[in-house]
Amino acid sequence: RTSRWQVECRHDIDTFTPGFLAMYESLKPSEEHKTKQQQLVDSLTKSVSKEWPDARLHLYGSSANSFGTSHSDVDVCLEMEIGTESTVEILLKLADVLRTDSFDNVEAITGARVPIVRMSDPESGFSCDICINNLLAVANTKLLKDYAQIDQRLLQLAFLVKHWAKLRGVNETYRGTLSSYAYVLMCIHFLQLREPKSLPCLQAMEHTYTMNVHGTECAYFDKVHQLQDFGAENKESIAELLWAFFHYWAFHHNYKRDVISVRIGNTISRKQKNWTARIGNDRHLMCIEDPFETDHDLGRGVDRQTIRILREEFERAATMLQYDDDPCVTLFEPYDYEN
Numbered sequence: 001r002t003s004r005w006q007v008e009c010r011h012d013i014d015t016f017t018p019g020f021l022a023m024y025e026s027l028k029p030s031e032e033h034k035t036k037q038q039q040l041v042d043s044l045t046k047s048v049s050k051e052w053p054d055a056r057l058h059l060y061g062s063s064a065n066s067f068g069t070s071h072s073d074v075d076v077c078l079e080m081e082i083g084t085e086s087t088v089e090i091l092l093k094l095a096d097v098l099r100t101d102s103f104d105n106v107e108a109i110t111g112a113r114v115p116i117v118r119m120s121d122p123e124s125g126f127s128c129d130i131c132i133n134n135l136l137a138v139a140n141t142k143l144l145k146d147y148a149q150i151d152q153r154l155l156q157l158a159f160l161v162k163h164w165a166k167l168r169g170v171n172e173t174y175r176g177t178l179s180s181y182a183y184v185l186m187c188i189h190f191l192q193l194r195e196p197k198s199l200p201c202l203q204a205m206e207h208t209y210t211m212n213v214h215g216t217e218c219a220y221f222d223k224v225h226q227l228q229d230f231g232a233e234n235k236e237s238i239a240e241l242l243w244a245f246f247h248y249w250a251f252h253h254n255y256k257r258d259v260i261s262v263r264i265g266n267t268i269s270r271k272q273k274n275w276t277a278r279i280g281n282d283r284h285l286m287c288i289e290d291p292f293e294t295d296h297d298l299g300r301g302v303d304r305q306t307i308r309i310l311r312e313e314f315e316r317a318a319t320m321l322q323y324d325d326d327p328c329v330t331l332f333e334p335y336d337y338e339n
């Protein structure tokens with residue numbers, strides 16, 4: 001049984017699969033990239049342990065969730081007991097330590113939702129964000145990594161979508177579009193909804209992994225090696241899925257009614273979540289529920305103008321995949337801000 005919106009794809013779509021797979025391969029980080037990243041982590045560990053010998057260093061975000069490209073930054077979380085000092089005081093001290101150890105462009109960004117120190121590594125040139133005790137991000141990093149091991153088409157799809165979003169200028173949260181993390185959740189959600197399914201809903205299965213972060217329970221089935229064949233019945237190629245992905249967000253998803261929920265493996269209504277009106281700065285025009293912090297809407301920065309831009313971009317992409325002679329090229333043409 002396939003629903004109506006799954007059957008309208010052009011008949012020669014598969015001729016583009018080799019091109020998209022080649023592109024995916026070229027986006028994957030090289031061994032050299034991974035080595036440099038490890039060297040950065042080692043020198044950072046050395047600097048931090050001088051001042052905070054008990055601190056634990058976790059990689060999170062795309063450097064650890066397997067969705068990182070050669071262009072991704074390195075996200076690091078320090079886990080430590082902070083006693084009477086505030087996170088901001090620690091970050092300012094950390095910035096001093098890093099400057100002394102000759103990291104470049106060290107800057108404490110303390111006004112953000114998650115305060116960080118940002119710096120760049122003179123050896124590799126990588127940009128690096130460091131936060132303190134943000135263990136929810138460490139937990140969602142593991143969740144994404146585990147999803148990626150179930151069906152390789154998730155990684156392929158997400159790499160292409162992230163690459164597209166960067167080039168089209170719709171991966172900029174400070175401008176009202178979406179984070180990379182939000183795009184990966186959209187990919188997981190989409191693959192959970194395919195018929196037959198390509199991905200399960202790990203949080204709805206037996207909880208083999210649990211981590212409690214300041215009262216928020218992060219629990220799901222993490223024995224993903226047992227799910228290697230989960231998506232086998234779904235035979236869709238990456239070209240087909242990429243088209244269906246954009247088609248879904250352009251024409252099928254009900255933005256006014258629904259919230260995207262990877263946690264339940266389906267949509268939930270905005271009414272049910274009480275996300276029907278603007279609450280403070282959260283406009284809730286495109287609702288993406290964080291899998292663990294369930295009152296957190298990852299689309300909160302999307303406004304009336306940017307939701308229109310996003311939907312036009314989804315439509316543009318779907319149309320190109322449907323009709324262009326060379327969608328592997330046209331899909332990724334950089335957005336021209338001048339015109």
Ligand code: GTP
Nearest residue numbers: 061062068069072073075137140141179180181290
């Ligand atoms: P690239 O750096 O673009 O390759 O992707 P990324 O996955 O590292 O994304 P980004 O740098 O935007 O975010 C890094 C990590 O922070 C994500 O993977 C999440 O774990 C976490 N994160 C980002 N935004 C949010 C958010 O709004 N809420 C929560 N809970 N976590 C977030």
Ligand code: MG
Nearest residue numbers: 061062073075
């Ligand atoms: Mg990152």
